[in-house]
Amino acid sequence: MRLLVLVLIFCAPIIGIETVSGDTASVKKEAKGSVSPKAEITFEKHIRPILRKHCFDCHGSQGEREGELDLRLRRFMVKGGESGPSIVPGQPKKSLLIEKISEGEMPPGNTKMENAEIELVKKWILSGAFTARAEPEKLDEGLGITPEDREYWAFHPITKPNIPTHPPKDRVRTPIDALLLPQMHSKGVVFSVDAEKLTYIRRATYDLTGLPPQPDEIIEFLIDTKPGAHERLVDRLLDSKHYGERWGRHWLDVAGYADSEGSNNLDSVRAYSFRYRDYVIRSFNQDKPFSQFIIEQLAGDELVKPPYKNLKPDQIEKLVATGFLRMAADGTGSGGEQDVKRNQVVTDTIKIVSTSLLGVSVGCAQCHDHRYDPILQTDYYRMRALFEPAYDWKNWRVPNQRRVSLYTDEDRALANKINQEANVIAKERTEKQNKYIQSELDKELKKYDKAIRGKLRKAYETPAGKRTAEQKEYFKKHPSLNITPGNLYQYNPKAAEELKKLSAQVAKIRARKKPEDFVRVLSEPGNKIPKTFLFHRGEHSQPKQEILPGGLTVTAAEGKQFTAPLNDPSIPSTGRRLAYAKWLTNGKHPLVARVIVNRVWLHHFGKGIVNSPGDFGNLGGKPTHPELLDWLASEFMENGWSMKHLHRIIMKSTVYRQASVQNSQFVKKDPGNTTYWHMPVVRLDAEVIRDSVLATSGVLNPKMYGSPVPVKEDGVGQVVIGVDKKGSANRPGANIPMNGKENRRSIYIQVRRSRPLAITRVFDAPVMKVNCDRRISSTAATQALTMMNSKFILQYASYFANRVVELSKKDTSSQIKNAWMLAYTRSVTDKELEKAKQFLNKQVEYLKSKEKKTDKKKGTKPAPELQAMTNLCQILLSSNEFLYVD
């Protein structure tokens, strides 16, 4: 649709509107031949995209064509199918195609051609149905890639643009500013003034760490009055360990990070997923070259020599990295339709790889050549073939079989020794237990007539499942005969006590074992390399021709398409993913670097240069500043794929340093701020809201890494932090103390697909069905209710109040000033101070008047002054100034 509009805008003035009348007018042109590169409308440029969208599924790309009609070439259209020619050049009224599409007979289904599309096809036929060049003699199966497809901006090689020069008054600090200015000038706007230092530190700290600046950081920045203070601040923030937590979170979104397998209601927990999360955080903090980061995630296993035993830290790191390819929901460990579930894991993994690194949706091509983008069905299966040796759906390994143990041989030997030691005592215990049971049985049997004792003993010794009806009857009749290890204590308490002690001893010995840890790894078992087949209409039950591994055809120059080795002889695995990863990061791939830098821009400015970060194709957005995108991508690659370099250059630019305040003149000229004449006001992300509330309240637990903090459903069914221990009758169990874990950053909270944490979910934290290539930001009354009444906010408001009261015990004015600085990173104004005091006085007065009336609960409630301060703190945490960044 978008493309079509562009096409029409492009064509309309040239073609005019008078044409569709006389069918004979252009017959002469036809005689000259059908090739006319200069024709206003050509098949390749204008008509083929329409047919591709609506018709090629049945009349082109698939093997069997309906009505034997193939519409992929002009000459095929002239020739036509079973019903005769499709088009008669120069004569739309005699063209069967026009009849079918005008009457809505074709295409079948609900989506019909738009009138504008039909008109364009008519005009093309009328003008002589020209092609831009001679059509190929022979056409391979499928839609292929045309020169027009390759012209699409996203598939052009990345080239570093020349930087225009600007006079000093334009306040250009970096090439970024220089590249933004031409569009600004054309709209008659200029950069806004630089933001104040306090505004800048709040913005920069949130952007890089996802937390508000703390007082010492603020002071350090304010007293640094020498030139370069802003750059030094950015350096400090990039050195912060919280940087990796914030930017790691962005990456975990596109990777689809989860701590559970999803796929069905069981949603079993992925106990070791967190190692990948930690790997991502560490990689960002180390500023690992992003190219290396990509290679490790796609092929870390191929960089480590199997067998994966006695692993060194750097080897573990590489294996952990492949957790990226283990993020898709994987329910194959919990039964169900295996073939479907297995193929779904592969499909989802390809989606994660393509949206995160390539910025194109290849999913459509699973069933047919893509209708809008030059992505062929064979391309999809070329990609699939990269992963098939590791994800062989015919020789599947369920999640637990894909884990690699971190036990070394030494660990295992030691564990075996401990086990042996424990087994000695366990055996002793079992023997004793049997002895005790026997002796109790003897005692019981004595109660019966001698004659039947033998029968009863035999019945006892027969396993429950094999007892005859008669034997079963004995036990019903004489329940006390049924002595088991479980009820032995009722017969012989002393013996039971002794056995219990032995059990404890066994447990104590076993506890000496180092717990066995695992890594979730994608690797190739190496025994058999499966073939990859194209699936007819995406059905795994309908395999067609074999497909060899490779990349998307259109992402390399004609004839230069990337082909992965079938089986690289130099390494034990096939080397397919490794070769692919190296190709993606060789600096020539048109998409990878653009996609990455676009995301960085998005997270700094609230919108991307291409505003559909996971889809650079025809259905996605176009770059608002294509040269800037290319400059950033080149700069990124030239500087060793360094993320931190990219942050530094963006954050020292004038565009980033501007104030957010709007200028009424400029609003009229560029209301959507497409030229970046002011900094946008952006709401904090869900996790950042929670983390900021914790940090502002002074209770944030900065512990990094490790097993996730668990979540549970509380008494009313809200998902909160806590150990899920169900009480009787499936009721929520007792609260288990979290010992400060509840105050850890959101990135360390368990991501259970079926149990999204209420406080972050309400502010649009994604629930990972597959992955999330862009967050949405909604405004809803439920968010307001959460900030008004939830246990979460009440709890942390009270911590925040305690913090400001602690800071200055008696002086209300100071307390208010501190509260303002902590929540907003700015000083309270005199007027605000006055109002806040009035508010507190009014509340204290009210609370005191209430207190007299209801004395009973006195002592359990906080003092009126503290309650009033808590309320003030809650207000600050709920306010827009807290929830948004300038």
Next chain:
Amino acid sequence: MAEQIIPDNTDYLSRRGFLARNAMGIGGIALATLLNQEGLLGKPAGIGDENKRFDMLPKKPHHEPQAKAMISLFMNGGPSHMDLLDPKPELTKRNGTDFQGDITYSFIKAASKKLLGSPWKFKKQGNCGTEVSELLPKLSEVIDDVCVIRSAHTNINGHEPSIWSMNTGVPKPGRPALGSWITYGLGTENQNLPAYLVMTDPGGLPVDGVRNWSNGWMPPLFQGTVARPKEPRILNLNPPSHLKGELQAQNLQFLKELNEKHLEKHPGESDLEARIASYELAAGMQTAALEAFDISKETKATQDMYGLDKDPTREYGTRCLIARRLVERGVRFVQLFIAGQIWDNHSNIINALPSCCQKTDQPSAALLKDLKQRGLLDSTVVHWGGEIGRLPVTQNQGAPEKAGRDHNGQGFSMWLAGGGFKGGIAYGETDEFGHKAIVNKFSTNNYHATLLHLFGIDHKKLTFFYNSRQQTITDNNECKVVKEILAKG
């Protein structure tokens, strides 16, 4: 018909209008600005439109709507259509003989080919003469207002995929529910109440749990809000006791002052304005929801009509009555679920089915009567039905009295009333045994297309951009608005 219980004879629309106007008034300037925003209907979201914000404000439909609200009484498990709404004399005649066609069973072990005629009698009811089983005596009283669909089908026998089909348009998990689509398209008239309310059963969640009211890939704003069967009905709605009343009012007042000062520095930032409004709406919701859920104001006669005076019907009747109160106050979409899937009568159907009917028949029929006498039925769709039906053959459980029926997604019945559906008709047919829908087959996509049409929405134009394409509830499947079941064809 119960006695006259309309409180003040006010015309419904003006009453609804009044309530809604009052609610909107609170937002003041902020809402006025919001209302100037372009409606969402049919617009792609998210792409190239970085400031796209989602809200629940009323949107202009594609065409003049007849339905303004909907109450869906979801009967999880698959009510046995040949015992309730789809009489099959041939099946009765051949009771005990072998079924001759192919049949797909879900429970192979107990599968049998023995036809099981309905043990219950059907009779023509109302002026229209639609045949209804003796198990549904109260529905029979209002049958002239009801459009019985006898050719529904999902073509899948399993519960979950069929629920997804009924509730999201596609037999796959993860898509937005019907209530999400309708509220995404139309917003809601009363901002003081959630637009899309789900009322769960005290016995527990239905099969497939919270996914039944999931917003799928739409923003969480369009997720169904659960009204719990006991207090607190809506999570985080009620202020904690120590803030309730004056203190919270003071808090909100001061918050508003701070937010407005902040807005002065950022004129034109509509997101900030919307958030200011959201606090006002939340505060309004606190009183409005309490009032809406309070059925003590209803007359004894009304309460009795819903069966609140009797044990088997009290609980479901209460929820049906609350549903009416919600719709009356401008809530767009209300869906009632039952615990688990009581209609999944694999065994002992002879006792189990009457017990299901006893719980739901009177309250559902009372809902129709009540809506009608308040003039609300014309603009409120009521849906009653499950996700599948049952097989005409017996599910062998050993003894004949233990017999039940296995799943059947090939053909089943449901009913629709009000909101522009034609009353007093039965649409579509299954084969002579009730196994497969054969005449005027009514797919779930047809259902949604028709339903949306009554809400003034063209199902092909209500789109949401996700996964690189414009998604619709009917997912571009071949389907149509079924004109034959519309009051105004």
